[in-house]
Amino acid sequence: xxxxxxxxxxxxxxxxxxxxxxxxxxxxxxxxxxxxxxxxxxxxxxxxxxxxxxxxxxxxxxxxxxxxxxxxxxxxxxxxxxxxxxxxxxxxxxxxxxxxxxxxxxxxxxxxxxxxxxxxxxxxx
Numbered sequence: 552x553x554x555x556x557x558x559x560x561x562x563x564x565x566x567x568x569x570x571x572x573x574x575x576x577x578x579x580x581x582x583x584x585x586x587x588x589x590x591x592x593x594x595x596x597x598x599x600x601x602x603x604x605x606x607x608x609x610x611x612x613x614x615x616x617x618x619x620x621x622x623x624x625x626x627x628x629x630x631x632x633x634x635x636x637x638x639x640x641x642x643x644x645x646x647x648x649x650x651x652x653x654x655x656x657x658x659x660x661x662x663x664x665x666x667x668x669x670x671x672x673x674x675x676x
Contacts (some may be wrong), residue, residue, distance in 0.1 A: 557612035560619035563626045564636045568600030571628070575606035582610055590616035603632045634658055 563578075565571035572593055579591035587610055594605040609619055621641035627633055630652035640646055642662045648654055650667035659665055 557610075558615070559610040559624075560622045561608045561610075561624040561626065562622045562636070562639065563606045563608075564629045564632050565604050565606070566629050566631075567595065567602050567604040569628075571604065571606065575608075579608050582608070588612065588614035592618060603629050605632075630654070637663065 563571065563575050565575075575591065575593070579589055582589040589608060589610045591609075592607045594607065607618055607622075609615065609617070622639055622644060623641060624645045624647065625636050625640045627636045627646060627648040629636075630649070633648065633652075633654055637646060637658050637660060640660070640663045644663055646659075646663050646665040648665065648667055650669040
């Protein structure tokens with residue numbers, strides 16, 4: 552596992568047409584307004600509603616804007632892309648996935664910390 556300081560990459564996997572582009576942009580803007588160098592990239596393989604879309608955010612003290620090859624946090628909100636999304640999480644990284652969509656246990660990796668969104672909601676209340 553490589554050690555990184557002040558260099559964080561997160562990827563949000565969504566369904567096109569759900570309003571995720573606006574929400575993802577707000578997340579990046581919030582980080583920027585904290586004075587932290589950040590870059591974001593929307594990936595729309597298709598502009599057809601219901602197909603996959605991803606948003607990548609890289610937070611880096613040096614202001615690097617290149618996309619990352621692996622991610623510290625994957626927010627997986629599209630069951631159609633779970634397999635691909637999970638593979639892109641770095642060793643020791645985190646997977647947050649939508650519990651309302653089944654996740655095949657065979658996709659889980661021992662070197663990635665995984666939790667569901669409903670587990671976070673339950674611990675917050």
